[in-house]
Amino acid sequence: MTDLENRWAEINRRLDAACARVGREPGTVQVMAVSKTRLPDEIRDVAALGVETFGENKVQEARAKIPLCPGRLHWHLIGHLQSNKAREAVQLFEMIHAVDSLRLLEILDRAAGEEGRQLSVCLEVNVSGERSKFGMAPEAVLETLRGAERLFKVKVVGLMTIPPVSEDPEEARPFFRALRELRDRMQDQTGIPLPELSMGMSQDFEVAIEEGATWIRVGTLLFGPRPRKEPHGLDS
Numbered sequence: 001m002t003d004l005e006n007r008w009a010e011i012n013r014r015l016d017a018a019c020a021r022v023g024r025e026p027g028t029v030q031v032m033a034v035s036k037t038r039l040p041d042e043i044r045d046v047a048a049l050g051v052e053t054f055g056e057n058k059v060q061e062a063r064a065k066i067p068l069c070p071g072r073l074h075w076h077l078i079g080h081l082q083s084n085k086a087r088e089a090v091q092l093f094e095m096i097h098a099v100d101s102l103r104l105l106e107i108l109d110r111a112a113g114e115e116g117r118q119l120s121v122c123l124e125v126n127v128s129g130e131r132s133k134f135g136m137a138p139e140a141v142l143e144t145l146r147g148a149e150r151l152f153k154v155k156v157v158g159l160m161t162i163p164p165v166s167e168d169p170e171e172a173r174p175f176f177r178a179l180r181e182l183r184d185r186m187q188d189q190t191g192i193p194l195p196e197l198s199m200g201m202s203q204d205f206e207v208a209i210e211e212g213a214t215w216i217r218v219g220t221l222l223f224g225p226r227p228r229k230e231p232h233g234l235d236s
């Protein structure tokens with residue numbers, strides 16, 4: 001086995017074990033390969049393992065890279081999106097994980113209509129209240145969901161969060177749990193199905209799975225250490 005094959009096997013072993021601990025079916029957890037800063041050749045190698053969904057955090061980088069990658073892949077945007085890039089984001093991505101305002105949802109809906117596309121999104125929630133973070137306050141989610149019911153092309157399918165940076169994955173647990181509980185309350189109050197919970201990265205994906213993650217976003221653990229350092233907050 002190559003190093004990459006070994007890393008992928010290890011991720012799956014840990015994913016299965018985390019599911020087993022809480023009685024979940026491994027098929028209910030999807031792995032997104034976070035390919036920011038990675039070259040098309042590296043992406044091709046990961047795709048050859050059978051990984052189909054890749055996450056990018058910058059529109060410009062994705063625009064340059066996606067045409068050089070295998071055509072059958074699914075691309076998700078996981079970084080903060082500026083409204084002036086909404087149109088391009090709609091052209092490039094099937095799903096956007098970090099939408100943090102009703103205004104951006106409306107802009108995306110218009111862009112999707114013009115492009116003849118449908119778009120799934122998760123609302124990014126700043127559960128920790130850290131000031132350095134993007135994401136909406138938990139209290140803003142209800143009104144945003146109600147506003148989003150009027151949109152035709154954009155569908156809110158769940159919630160996403162990034163917990164505070166920590167060495168100890170257990171420290172992320174309360175934030176993952178809070179996101180799931182918020183999701184449950186929002187479903188009850190609005191009747192809008194919110195099946196997706198996008199939470200957990202290389203560092204803490206097992207805890208996220210135990211707390212209900214349906215999308216884990218794994219970069220370093222799959223591709224190896226990133227060559228360049230990421231800016232603080234990860235999703236800039």
Ligand SMILES: *Cc1c(COP(=O)(O)O)cnc(C)c1O
Pocket residue numbers: 034036057078079162201202203217218219220221234235
């Ligand atoms: C970079 C990034 C990840 C992946 O981080 P790793 O620690 O490399 O797994 C996940 N989610 C977001 C939003 C990111 O920006």
